[in-house]
Amino acid sequence: MKIQKKLTSCSRLMLLYLSLESLLEAGAGNIHYSVPEETDKGSVVGNIAKDLGLQPQELADRGVRIVSRGRMPLFALNPRSGSLITAGRIDREELCAQSVPCLVSFNILVEDKMKLFPVEVEIIDINDNTPQFQLEELEFKMNEITTPGTRIPLPFGQDLDVGMNSLQSYQLSSNPHFSLDVPQGTDGPQHPEMVLQSPLDREEEAVHHLILTASDGGDPVRSGTLRICIQVVDANDNPPAFTQAEYHMNVPENVPVGTQLLMVNATDPDEGANGEVTYSFHNVDHRMAQIFHLDSYAGKISNKEPLDFEEYKIYSMEVQAQDGAGLMARAKVLIKVLDVNDNAPEVTITSVTTAVPENFPPGTIIALISVLDQDSGDNGYTTCFIPGNLPFKLEKLVDNYYRLVTERTLDRELISGYNITVTATDQGTPALSTETHISLLVTDINDNSPVFHQDSYSAYITENNPRGASVFSVKAHDSDSNENAQITYSLIEDTIQGAPLSSYVSISSDTGVLYALRSFDYEQFRDLQLKVMAQDSGDPPLSSNVSLSLFVLDQNDNAPEI
Template identity: 45%
Template sequence: MFINALSKRICYVLEYLSSCNSLSTSKKMLDRTMAWQVAVLFLFLLSVSSTHGQASYSIPEEMSKGSVVGNIAQDLGLDLKRLKSGKARIYTGDNTEYIELNKEKGVLAIRERIDREALCGQTTPCALHFQVILDNPMEFYSVTVEITDVNDNAPHFKNSEMEFKIGELALPGARFVLGKAMDLDIGTNGLLNYSLKPTDNFALKVQNEVDGGQNIEMVLQKPLDREIKDHIALILTATDGGNPKLSGTAEIHITVLDANDNAPVFTQAIYKTSTVENAPRGTVLTTVTASDADLGSYGKIAYTITNKADGIVELFSINESDGELKVIGDIDFETVQRFEIHIQASDEGGLSDSSKVIVDVVDINDNKPVINLMSKSPVLSEDAKPGTVITMINIQDQDSADNGKVHCMTDENMPFTLKSSSNNFFSLVTDGHLDREQNPLYNISVTCSDEGVPSLSSSISLSLQISDVNDNAPVFERSSYEAFVLENNSPGLSVFSVKAKDADWNQNSRVSYIMEESVVNGVPVSSFVSVNAESGVIHAVRSFDYEQIKDFTFHIKAQDGGSPPLSSSVLVKIVIQDQNDNAPQILYPVQSSGSLVAEIVPRSADVGYLVTKVVAVDVDSGQNAWLSYKLQKAQDKALFEVGSQNGEIRTIRQVTDKDAVKQKLIVIVEDNGQPPRSATVSINVALADSFPEVLSEFSDFTHDKEYNDNLTFYLVLALAVVSFLFIVSIIAILSVKCYRWRRERMFYKSNGNLPVIPYYPPLYADVGGTGTLQHMYNYEVYRTTDSRKSGLNYGRPCSESIVSLDNTSTLPPAHREKLINEDFDDEVSFVFEISDFPTQ
């Protein structure tokens, strides 16, 4: 085998050297023939060392009849006598003999001219396999002759002329698929490049595909103008890489059309499908689809197969209108394993797009794989780490070679994968993180396919239950809540409810609601509202007053029952809504008991004269605080009016002499609540041009006012004096008691050995004999019929107490202590004498 490989490489080197010769064509052919003869001679020398029982040779195609292929007798270690006696002969099996055996010389020679392209087509390597058989005794030898390519075929286009209809509105960059040229040669002798002339409007774009093929497109470089030139002729040239280079040409005729500015566009650049060999004619392989944004005839798409030169149109056809690709010929896997069908979608405006359909031909396979479950886990925790084994699978296929090689796969978009542990053994493992909340149950389908042609497969379904883990915190239905409560509500009122959901299961999804501690206006929020731990219903703990608090916020926490528990919180805002629970308050004019409110209006006042303005407020809000003013009562309603919005009292006619001087008005102030609340104010109006006239009319009211003012003053003064004396007496009593207690403590601590203290006997001059107070005050209030002359008299002290000093230091201690105790036992009393008011 090493010698065979070496001989092939030598042939390639000689062929390359021969192609690089710069002599004339005839000279090149001569040198190439000589090079091949040298190569053949060298192979004769190498074949002596070939393995007994087989021989391999390599020759170029198109060798003349009788040309020597190789010395088979020498290569197989046989002498000429053995070839003759054994009746040596060649067996090919297909009755096609390109090689003959010369038993006289022991060599293999060319019997028929060999055309590699006719023999093998594009298949490489191309080789003849036959056997040399001898009798007496019977011997069998295998011989392989590789046929190498010679550049004896020029590239050619199946269609020497190509026609395109292109709209003048086609944009630069528009692509048009050109038919590929065919070159029956292979390797460097095959097709390498294309050229397009002239290049005024179009350029040639050759794309090398991954599989080694080429896609030939004509690209518009600059816009076309039908009015200038409505027909363009181009020459497409295909050149191979042989020596000498051979080429072929095709003419391209372009007709410029009007106003088609949208080319068809395929939904896919490459379509892939497969079919079994010998598929019935009419079998639908796939459907290609293209769309065109144009309307009418320019939007109507026709599908055609463009690569007609390589026999595609004899095997496949496409429906021109719907793009359905069908089989119309006999497909042979041994001949071609893959087809590349180039599809062109063209509209009636001449614009087109191209796509490619790859058809894989598969052979026949008759045994399905057998899947055996060795073990499995029916339940898996959702926090299982990637790579956790779920089950073990054993695969058995009775087929051999590639038909017995099995590959297994699982459903896509599932967090599971199969890993091969050994031959025909697979482990199904997790390939990602599991989430029970999204998929609590997986039905995993495992499909095992062999490598036979066509591939056969078997599948099983596994049911896997995911157990729950507390990995989801409760989630509130809303990011924040806002509720409205009317003030003056009853305690315990259900305000509203919050709701949170937990995606976990069972105990992990059980939600409890807790109100987080916070302070509202210095008071814990729990004194305002409470939340039901089970239902999330929020209750009012107290009655709300809109005038004190208008809104407040707090947080509710939702906690699940997992271990450890998870929680989340939400902001809740309670808005207190106002009710009409406050009546309007009159700020001006000020009303007081016994007081006089009077406004003077000159009799010469004009119509619309501003008498006064009633000012009122309402502590409610909104429409509950909208105030309106009405004149409820008046002596002459035709004289005054009140502004309903501003409370201004104005005259509505001229004042006359017949109008009374004293006018009394009652104004009612009413809010806009439901039901409405109101307040009234009385206003005295004097119609006079001079102040004495007003005093004479309202003098009785002035006297009453002064009398009430004096009476109030005296009462307040008397109350203040009594309170002061009461406080002084309390302080004196506490001081005496404290002094006695301290003296007793000192006496007991010293065991009666106190220093001699002078004793002063209580010689008080007590007036009235009611206590120890030194002064007694008499209060007398007197009144007259004229309250302005009433007054309060303070009496002078009638006497003073005189304390006599006496020296008691000579008394015995027991008598001295008794006198001291008697002195501290005296009580303090106060005497107040208040005379009654005189009768009026």
């Protein structure tokens, strides 16, 4: 009846467990939220407990936590409300630059089941950046014989916001000689151009001052300005001309700093200063200006900093050639960075069990492992494995997560512990790999009974022995450990000639030494048949018995009778 009640209780627990697991499985799809940038720390993003099908108090009980890589965590869990909240101020521009949408991805780990649930939070842009130009003032020269209709490209403004909060329009201050045209670029951004409307006369006006204003579409509108100074010079009838309209170069990312990557070349048939060409970057953002150096006289482009494929795959820039009188020409430069296998896989042990009982079934989860490689293509494709001679295997989960599980039942008596080497390797040439080690202790279960050294024992004692004399000793061994291997010895009670066995002999429970409690008489009986029991201290205890025959030896202690 007790066994039946226990089975009924276990069945109820199993049904509750399966019900909870089904709720989690039902919510296993991606969870999506959105939150505006610059929101205060602790702001509610979404009810993660509800979306996981859990009550708030279950988050801590089931080990629910956020698992993210690389950057500091942007979100946290509120265990009282079950909500996902912001962990601090979030700057969308710092996080995603110009990428739309700006998504932060991470996983929610339900640790008691080792299950991962992908979460995406979209960071909504607010108008917190003002359009800016890289220069505060632009100065250039223009020949007085420049024909009306000539278009002069102007630096474009940059606004780190996106959508309507980004840069939307340009305006040029009023001038009878110049107007503004803003054609849409083929790659998306607007490129302002100043158009010469009427001929210039240096003798009438040698310098023109204008202001270019860049405005965004936010509410309220934000704007930035660029001062333009145009010096009118005497006639120079030949502008510089590049030998190519576009320059292309493929460069491995591990090229040393200071390497000449390519050289642009422009010629000008004019003489003297009008034919002297100097080079400069045009419309290059601040980051590219930090990375590359352009020799203004030779046209050589070199790198001032290491290139990183993981940061930029293609650098696109414009080079401007200008002669001494101010005529200009432009060429496009495209530098493609080739990936080099310079990042070894990163192996992270997200969760690990350090000890496991030897009777746990196959499939027991030991650890949750994450693998990440910053490279791309084959250089970033990783495989994860462990030595094949171990009773474990790796199971691949989502998003390059693996779990380490037992492949068969462990036996502490054979191996009491494992040092498992987990290796992640990429497919680059040469391949890079990373090793991490997991130490696992196999704990003992009382699954071995004590074993005597012999199947049976025979002992001899001479009659008329003194009381308390040591007669014999037995020894048993238990393969378990600690209390499961602590053995106590006892005699199985019996009756000899109407008297209990314990009145004849005793045994030490610790050592197994047998003692005589009386002086034996060969003429009364010649042998004793005993059973010795060895029992360990496990829970429940295990035991074994062995037979012991004690023979009494005769002494010449009786005179002949006539």
